[in-house]
Amino acid sequence: MTEEFPIDQPAESQSTAITTTSSFRASPQPDTRLYIPNHENWQARIKADTEKIYCYSKLPGEDFFHLILNGEIYLIGETEKYCLRCALRLGIATQDRLFWQNRVLKRSSSKL
Ligand SMILES: [Zn+2]
Numbered sequence: 689m690t691e692e693f694p695i696d697q698p699a700e701s702q703s704t705a706i707t708t709t710s711s712f713r714a715s716p717q718p719d720t721r722l723y724i725p726n727h728e729n730w731q732a733r734i735k736a737d738t739e740k741i742y743c744y745s746k747l748p749g750e751d752f753f754h755l756i757l758n759g760e761i762y763l764i765g766e767t768e769k770y771c772l773r774c775a776l777r778l779g780i781a782t783q784d785r786l787f788w789q790n791r792v793l794k795r796s797s798s799k800l
Pocket residue numbers: 743744745746754770771772773774775
């Protein structure tokens with residue numbers, strides 16, 4: 689019985705591995721692109737020095753500013769720095785690829 693078990697299992701795990709791979713192929717990578725609607729005031733940086741940088745925002749329920757890690761992409765404004773998570777939460781960054789269309793619509797409707 690102990691011999692049968694290992695024989696059965698690899699076959700099973702192999703088939704699940706195949707379905708996982710094919711389902712991975714079927715579903716594309718999540719769209720992780722970020723857009724900064726008011727990009728004039730912001731710059732994206734990759735933290736790559738030894739200086740300690742903290743995000744200027746706290747997550748709700750957290751009472752500390754979190755450290756931006758080396759290699760982490762963050763945003764610099766005129767005076768403030770934000771991690772991408774907080775930038776998204778604060779509306780500085782958006783995942784909405786059509787943000788510019790919404791703007792154009794707003795502008796053209798105000799003209800009319
Ligand atoms: Zn943050």
